[in-house]
Amino acid sequence: MIDLHHAIVLGVLLFAVGLYGALRTTNAVRILMCIELMLNAVNLNFVSFARLAAVSGTAQAAVPGQVFAIFVMTVAAAEVAVGLAIILQIVRQRGVVHIDRINLLKG
């Protein structure tokens, strides 16, 4: 039986993997993917707690968590679109995808 604990532990693991990847790697695309991982870990928490609310209370109580999850997905999709576009431009302009080498504004 999968219950709330499993979902939370999975969310924590996913978030930790995402955070680790975002901090350690220098490839901009990978960082973007890791950020997606972290967002989805959060989404998993949202829907898990929404389910908990629906089981212990009325079905109505599940609505905010689920709506939040959908919002996060929408925003994430937009973010990926914009982020990939920026990265694509940087690569085209400078031929570099590693963010530690993108330091134009450093004084």
Next chain:
Amino acid sequence: MTLLEKTMAAAALPPALLENIWLVPALPLASWVVITFFNRRLGERAAHVGTAAVLGSLVLAVAAFVGLLRIGHPVSSGGHWLTLGPVELRMGFTVDSLGAVMLLVVSIVSAAVHVYSVGYMHGDRRYQRYFGTLSLFTSAMLALVLADNFLLLLISWEVMGLCSYLLIGHWFEQAWPRMASMKAFMTTRVGDVAMMIGIWLLFTQTGTFNIADITRSAAEGHLGPAVITIAAVLLFAGAVGKSAQFPLHVWLPDAMAGPTPVSALIHAATMVAAGVYLVARSYGIFMHSAEAMLTVAVIGGFTALFAATIATVMTDFKKVLAYSTVSQLGYMMLGLGVGGFVAGVFHLVTHAFFKALLFLTSGSVSHAVGTFEIHEMGGLARKMKVTFWTFLAGAAALAGIPPLAGFWSKDEILLAVFGSGYHVLFWMAVATAFLTAYYMTRLTCLVFLGRPRDRHRYEHAHESPLSMTGPLVVLGALAVVAGLPGSAWMGHWLGHFLDFGHTLPGLSAAGHDAAAHAAHGAAGHGAAALVMPIAIGSAVLGILVGYAVYGLRLVRRESLIRAFRPIYTLFKNKYYVDELYQVVFVRPSVRLAEMCGIFDNRVIDGLVNGVGAVTVETSAAAGEFDNIVIDGAVNGLADGTVAAGRQLRRAHTGQVQSYMVALYAGAAVSLLALLWFLL
């Protein structure tokens, strides 16, 4: 408008003009302002501004003269000027017969000189400045003859002195005009100081500067005889300086360094006559002191003869005329001094016209031949007809040939001197008349007659343009006819006019012009019958001697010089007056100045330099302190800030991930702290 109304309007005009007589000097003053401020923009049009203003003054002066004739009494205008403690000063103008006559003379001569200058000064480097100063001078002279108080008179007097200085030094690039202008200014200053003291003395005694009031209190006996004598002699000292009388005559011959029209206007016709005018204007003071009158007469008579002797040996055209001017001014002083008020003023008027004319002809001649040295001229009558004939009219008028202007006025003076009973003065005046005729004949022969001595200069000679010959003709006509108003032919009209204006309150009461009246009266016919032949005889004799020597060459000039060697040398060196002044006044002044200079260099400069050195040392010490302590503190603070910044800079890598690490580390620590405190 009916004829009646027109007549009435015309009749109302003269009083209105006479009450606003300030307009006459105001016009040239305005011209001076305009020329000074629009100097560059006007260019040579400045001459038109100046000439138009002076012609305007001339028209107003004629109108004022006619108006005064119609009204028949002096008109005063003016008002409160300022209050000094208990004293209220008033400024104002008076038009009386003396002032009106002077007004005409000044504006006519000034207008002629302005027109003449247009051609003469053409192309000059300081053309506008010249005309501006000429306008200012004209304004001051017109104000002087209209002034009703000694204060305004003194101001105009000094302004004229300034203009004279500026115009003598017009070509200040050369040393000669520069020195001459300084000499003129300083020599006249000697007289001016005495004159100021005299005016102050009169003010302290009467409490007013008004000439008519002072004259009245002198006539009513409010002033002590000693005060009157001292004040009159002090005033006369001013006149001696301005009118170049002995012993302050030295500046006038040197003043010829200025442009020739200036010599004609300022140093022959008007400004130098201001001294004579001053004596005439304050005659009501002079006539109450026999000593002062005698001083005037003796100085005048001596100067007349003294300067005439020098004029006989000068070889510079303008210098001859300059000494002649000094001599003639002495003549006027002599006339005034012996009681011939009308005679002195009359000679002032006629002399102004013919001497201005003579100077302008000398300018015309030098314009043609390029020199003033008369031994390089000769025979110019053939080349310069207008100049020659006008010169001849002026020379004959000066020599006293009847019926030209100078004859009548000179005759009046001789008559007055004869009537006064001073025989020495009379024979000095006769000798002067002889010498005057002699040196004018000499000048005429050397310049215009005979054979040209400098062929080259003669070849280049030509008659001057119309703007120069025009004024010559006008003044030439005046030199012929200006004597008539005062002559016996017109019943001594000028004398009656000067009397009718009541120029001198108290003068008629004292039996004005005792000598002249006696001469014209029944008892005086004998005197007139005696004096006139002497006057004509001395003039004719002078002309004959002059013509014999320089025209016919009966005697060689060189043998004449050899025969009179000591006298010739004395005359030629102007009686060594300049050398005497050089030794007595100039050199001690220079020596004193040098001693003051040494004191200044050693003591004063030593003190100043000492103070400077101490200051420099103190500043050096203060500078060290500033460099080390103050700057050290400031720089230390700055260095500390820079070092701290360099260390802090390391945290800012620019790498997003390192920021992110810090962010999540912070979030984790916060979370742990929250848990720690909550649980």
